[in-house]
Amino acid sequence: MANANQGIDTRLIHAGEPEKRICGAVSLPVFQSSTFAYAGHPGYDELKYIRMNNTPNHEVLHRKLAALENTEAALVTASGMAAISTTLLALFSPGDHILVQNCLYGGTQDFIVSDFVPLGFQFDFIDAEDPSSWAARLKPNTRGLYVETITNPLLRVGDLKALAEFAAANGLIAMIDNTFATPVNFRPAEWGYDICLHSCTKYLNGHSDIVAGAVAGKGHLLKKIAHKLIHLGGSLDPHACFLLHRGMKTLALRVRHQNRSALAIAETLAAHPAVARVNYPGLPGRPGYDRARELLEGFGGMVSFELKGGLAAAERFMQRVKIPIVAPSLGGVETLVTRPATTSHAGMSARERQAAGITDSLIRLSVGIEDTRDLRQDFEQALNG
Structure with a gap:
């Protein structure tokens, strides 16, 4: 069993595991049972049942995630959007107002604008990099603050320390999506955040x-949040719990390689004459670089960029690369490229994307764990073609 003084590599392997291995199994078995025998559970939420998110596979993940993020508790859900939507619906009531960073993952922004507001909730966008502007957005009914550690897809790092302090000073629940950074690179609770999402x-x-x-x-x-999740039904299947449990054990190894590789690739792109702009928090001279250095232990595996030839050049580049797969999503062992305007942010209108700085020609790159030299050479041939 890991403890809080051990490094994150050790906690990824041992935190939350059963103190006595089940039948001696080194790997936690899959408890593919919807129903468990009644054992005098004190309340409805404690009944053992898959929808209650409390099978042995769930509980190990909950303990492990809490240990990784240095939080009091954690839970898993059926998707990232289930985590986000359930959290917002659980912590706020119709009539409440929240402050929202002005460039978020498209699904999150679409939920807030299209679903959250019609239910009677209110929000205002804020510039997470401009602390002087936040107080003007406060209202008597402001209850929360929602930001991302590293924004999707422009890779901006807001003034995360000041944001947490502002939330605390004004009695707001501080929420942050830590997907891009992971607990390897940033642990929001250590900076004063109340809720961390993935x-x-x-x-x-x-x-x-x-x-x-x-x-x-x-x-x-x-x-x-757990009680609301039970009602909304967004629980994670035990077999998916098993796969997540297994995948997390290599998180630190994967992320550290991706940190190094993404920085090297961002430098290669920034030096190429065909590239107009590169978005990566680890590039010196980029807006927010000093802040990212202070906050983050690594700059992550995501890069976005634009080519001087616009949309036609972007499409040509994506056709010419050989190693990356042209596909949405991110964070896997394989390198992926996509245009956010057609995938992650397709739910936003063209006007909303333009206001957020997301052009049709923006390319988002999720760096995998392939050999960095091979990726750099592949990108160079695609840009030179």
Whole structure:
């Protein structure tokens, strides 16, 4: 059993595991049972049942995730959007107002604008890099703050320390999507955030074979979210729990390689005459670079960029690369390229994308664990063609 003083590599392997191995099995078995014998559980939420998200496969993940993020509690969900939507619906009531970063994952933004608001909730966008502008957006009914550690797809890092302090000073629940950074590179609770969210489909699982989400944070808030999740039915299947559990054990190895490889590729792209702009928090001179260095232990495996030839050049590049797969999603062992305007942010209108700085020609790159030299050579031949 791991403890809080051990490194994250050790906690990934041992945190949350049964103290006595089940029948001696080194790997936790899949408990593919919807129903468990009644054992005097004190309340409805404690009944053992897959929808209650409390089978042995769930509980090991909950303990492991809490240990990784240094939070009081954690839970897994059926998808990243299940984690996000359930959290917002559990913690806020119609009439409440939240502050939202002005460039989010398209699914999150679409949920807030298209689903959250019609239910009676309110929001205002804020510039996470401009602390002087936040107070003007406060209202008497403001209850929460929602941001991303590294934004999707422009890879901006807001003033995360100041955001958490602002939320605390104004009695707001501070929520942050930590998918792009992972707990290897950033642990929001250590900076004052109340709730940390993940699409486990991405880096935490890392193998492009499940859809899952997670919420970690303060215990009293997690109780509310867990209860709402039971009613909404967004529980994770035990076999998906097993795959996520297995994938997480290599998280630190994968992410550290992806950190190094993405930085090298971003440098290659930035030096190429065909490239107009590269978005990567680890590039010196980029807006927010000093802040990213202070906050992050690694800059992540995501890069986005634009070519001087616009949309035609972007499509030609994606046709010419040989190693990456042209596909949505991210965070797996294989390198993926996509245009966010057609995938992750397709749910936003063209006007909304333009306002957020997401052009039709923007290319988003999820760096895998292939040989960095091979990827750089492949990108160079695609750009030179």
